[in-house]
Amino acid sequence: MASTAPVIMRIMASSIQTAKRAGGIIRDVLKQGDLGIVDKGKNDPQTEADRSAQRCIIASLTKKFPGVKIIGEEGGSDLNVCDDWLVEDLDEEFLQKSCPAEWRDAKPEDFVIWVDPLDGTAEYTQGYVEHVTVLIGIAVKDAAVGGIIHQPFYQQPDGELGRTIWGLKGLGTGGFTHSLAPPGEFIITTTRSHSNALHQQALNAFPATKILKVGGAGFKVLQLLEGKAHAYLFATPGCKKWDTCAPEAVLEAQGGFLTDINGKNYSYNADVEHVNRQGVLASVGENHSELVYKIPRKVREAVGV
Numbered sequence: 001m002a003s004t005a006p007v008i009m010r011i012m013a014s015s016i017q018t019a020k021r022a023g024g025i026i027r028d029v030l031k032q033g034d035l036g037i038v039d040k041g042k043n044d045p046q047t048e049a050d051r052s053a054q055r056c057i058i059a060s061l062t063k064k065f066p067g068v069k070i071i072g073e074e075g076g077s078d079l080n081v082c083d084d085w086l087v088e089d090l091d092e093e094f095l096q097k098s099c100p101a102e103w104r105d106a107k108p109e110d111f112v113i114w115v116d117p118l119d120g121t122a123e124y125t126q127g128y129v130e131h132v133t134v135l136i137g138i139a140v141k142d143a144a145v146g147g148i149i150h151q152p153f154y155q156q157p158d159g160e161l162g163r164t165i166w167g168l169k170g171l172g173t174g175g176f177t178h179s180l181a182p183p184g185e186f187i188i189t190t191t192r193s194h195s196n197a198l199h200q201q202a203l204n205a206f207p208a209t210k211i212l213k214v215g216g217a218g219f220k221v222l223q224l225l226e227g228k229a230h231a232y233l234f235a236t237p238g239c240k241k242w243d244t245c246a247p248e249a250v251l252e253a254q255g256g257f258l259t260d261i262n263g264k265n266y267s268y269n270a271d272v273e274h275v276n277r278q279g280v281l282a283s284v285g286e287n288h289s290e291l292v293y294k295i296p297r298k299v300r301e302a303v304g305v
C-alpha cells in the first residue's frame with residue numbers, strides 16, 4: 001500500500017532508509033582513510049563523508065519526491081549518483097503506522113526537507129565518531145514536524161553498527177528507549193567545539209551538577225531523550241536550520257522542547273535565514289520556560305529577541 005500512504009508517511013519512510021545508507025557511506029569514508037577535509041570557515045570543516053552522504057540523500061529524496069523543496073548543508077548537489085547511492089525503498093514497518101490526522105492532507109509543496117548529511121563533522125575528524133549523526137528534518141509550512149536521527153557508529157548489542165531514531169509529531173518516536181534524566185541532579189549537554197564568552201556566561205548561570213561537552217545537535221538531543229542530560233544549551237549563533245529541524249521534531253514528538261534561548265520555536269519554511277541567530281535551548285521533562293528565564297537577560301539581549 002506504499003503508494004497510497006500520505007506524503008508525510010512516505011517521506012519519513014524513505015528518509016529512514018536513506019539516512020541508513022548515508023551512515024554506511026560515512027563509515028566507508030572513515031575506513032578508507034582519506035577524509036578530504038576542506039575548511040568552510042572557522043571551526044567549520046567539511047569532509048568527503050559530508051559531501052558524499054549529502055549527494056546520496058539529496059539524489060534519493062529528489063528522485064522520490066520531485067515536488068518537495070530540499071535544503072542540504074553542503075549546498076547544491078550533483079544528482080547524478082551511482083545506483084548504489086540511490087535509495088529506492090521505504091521502511092515498511094514505518095509505513096504500517098497510522099498517519100496523524102493533522103498531516104494527512106499535506107501536499108508536496110507544503111514540505112521542506114532540511115538535510116544535515118553529517119552532524120558533528122569536527123568530532124568525526126577528531127575520532128569522536130559516536131557523536132556523529134545523519135539528520136533529516138521534515139517541516140510542514142513553518143513547523144518542524146518529523147525527523148530522523150541516524151547514528152552510524154552506534155554499536156548494537158548484536159555487534160551491528162548504526163541505529164535510526166525517528167519522531168513524528170502526533171504519532172510519537174521510535175528506535176530508542178526513552179528515559180528521564182536523574183532527579184536531584186541538573187546535567188547540561190553543550191558544545192565542545194564552538195564555545196565563546198557569551199555562551200559561557202549563559203552556562204555559568206545554571207546550577208549544573210555536571211556539564212557534558214559533546215559534538216553535534218543530533219547527539220545532544222539523543223542525550224536528552226535517553227536521560228543522560230536535563231537540558232541542551234548553545235547560547236550563541238552557529239548552528240543552522242538543518243542542525244535543529246530533525247532534533248526539534250523528534251524531541252517534541254517525545255514531549256520535549258527545542259527552542260531559541262528566548263523559548264521560541266524556529267521557523268523552517270524555505271525562505272528563512274539558515275543560521276539560528278538566537279541559539280538553542282532544549283529540554284525534556286523540565287519546566288522549559290523556567291530554564292529560559294535562568295539565562296541572563298544580557299545574553300538574551302545580545303543574541304536578539
Ligand SMILES: Nc1ncnc2c1ncn2[C@@H]1O[C@H](COP(=O)(O)O)[C@@H](O)[C@H]1OP(=O)(O)O
Nearest residue numbers: 044118119120121191194215216217238239243
Ligand atoms: N560556528 C559554527 N560553524 C559551523 N557549524 C556550526 C557552528 N556551531 C555549530 N555548528 C553546527 O552545529 C552542530 C552543533 O554544534 P556543537 O557541536 O558545537 O554544539 C555542529 O556539529 C555543527 O554542525 P556540522 O557538524 O553539521 O557542521
Ligand SMILES: [Mg+2]
Nearest residue numbers: 044045073121
Ligand atoms: Mg558542517
Ligand SMILES: [Mg+2]
Nearest residue numbers: 116119120243
Ligand atoms: Mg550539523
Ligand SMILES: [Mg+2]
Nearest residue numbers: 073116118119
Ligand atoms: Mg553537517
